[in-house]
Amino acid sequence: MQIGLIGKANVGKSTFFSAATETMVQSGNFPFTTIEPNIGVSYVKTECACKNLQTRCGNSLCLEGTRFVPIKLIDVAGLVPGAHEGKGLGNQFLTDAMQADALVHVVDISGSTDIHGQPVSIGTHDPLEDIKFVEEEFDLWFKQILDREWPKLIKEIEQKRTKISEGLTHRFTGLGINGSHVDQILNSxxxxxxxxxxxxxxxxxxxxxxLRKLSKPMLIASNKADLCEELDIIKKISIDFPTIPCSAETELLLRKASKAGLIDYVSGSNSFSGKQDVNLSDEQNNALHLAKNVLNKIGVTGIQKILNYVIFDILKMIIVFPVEDETKLSNKDGQVLPDAKLLSSTSTAKDLAFIIHQDIGKGFLHAIDAKTKQRIGAEHYLKNGDIIKIVSTLSRG
Ligand SMILES: Nc1nc2c(ncn2[C@@H]2O[C@H](COP(=O)(O)OP(=O)(O)OP(=O)(O)O)[C@@H](O)[C@H]2O)c(=O)[nH]1
Ligand SMILES: [Mg+2]
Structure with a gap:
């Protein structure tokens, strides 16, 4: 699963990326700090299947029954109006973004960045304008791709060399669009x-x-919410666009402070706590005081909430725990709940087998629901939190 961070220049995409992946990449208060895309690993936060067991699983990605499941995040260059025609850094940006399964459109909700990514006074730029122009850039770019191919496509169809759906899909396959997306839209x-x-x-x-909306669903990250006097603008935006307020800078600060052992903070929490035996400098105290004010204002920094919302609410993914021993809930080495797989909500037991390994999928015999101990068949739909053992003729080991 890959989530793309997109948006106008200088809105905080790289800060969001650094905070979410704990990988420091360049950010700066000027447009086009990022040119080449940054790719990193972040995590969605969910309940671990060990939460209902007597003891915790001990997996390195499980924190007291909360499981962190890896996803890929991609931070791309900033977009300017006319990008589809090659303006700014051009449409390479759009191609990079299209490799994602869903997009987080980072917007400076405080209105302190103009359309070209230059810093301006708070509240002097309307963020709704950004939302509209970014969507439009994608649509115009799609149009450009199709326009270029249109006469050829019509000819292919007239000569019965392809069908409408196939011909259209072919033009967009490089952008992560498939036949089912095209069919659904043609039908609707x-x-x-x-x-x-x-x-x-x-x-x-x-x-x-x-087609764009279906294949690249988008959530608006209302960033720099810490700078807003009041958050009415977010209510206004949410009438037409799903959005979550956030402060990437605050998340970055809290993660750094936590990593440095200055505070206890778990991403997605609405609070953090200082450590008793740590003396903070005035500067550190001030920064943490400001972070506390931000949490008081917007509840959580929003970074974790945004990633979780995209994966579970927009893409409707589920988490399934594959095991090799259904009584110990472990793999062959005795590690309890060794893996947590992100799957689409329409996945079957056999789909899981193929995701674990091609050979396991090919030799699929049946599966066992470790919670109920019941045998389940290839076409059985899995549900969130399932613990599943696959029985296959080609089981490894
Ligand atoms: N107040 C505040 N500033 C932020 C926040 N997130 C980012 N910034 C600042 O905004 C500026 C731009 O941040 P970047 O992360 O470089 O923005 P970007 O969207 O990656 O910019 P380009 O790569 O140039 O397109 C930097 O000065 C950040 O410190 C936030 O949540 N609040
Ligand atoms: Mg950047």
Missing amino acids: LSLKAKQLNEWSDSDIMKFLKS
């Missing part, structure tokens, strides 16, 4: 039976917009 817009040369401009734009 009743375009399947309409000849391509009869499609109006409005049909084309509706198709492309819907």
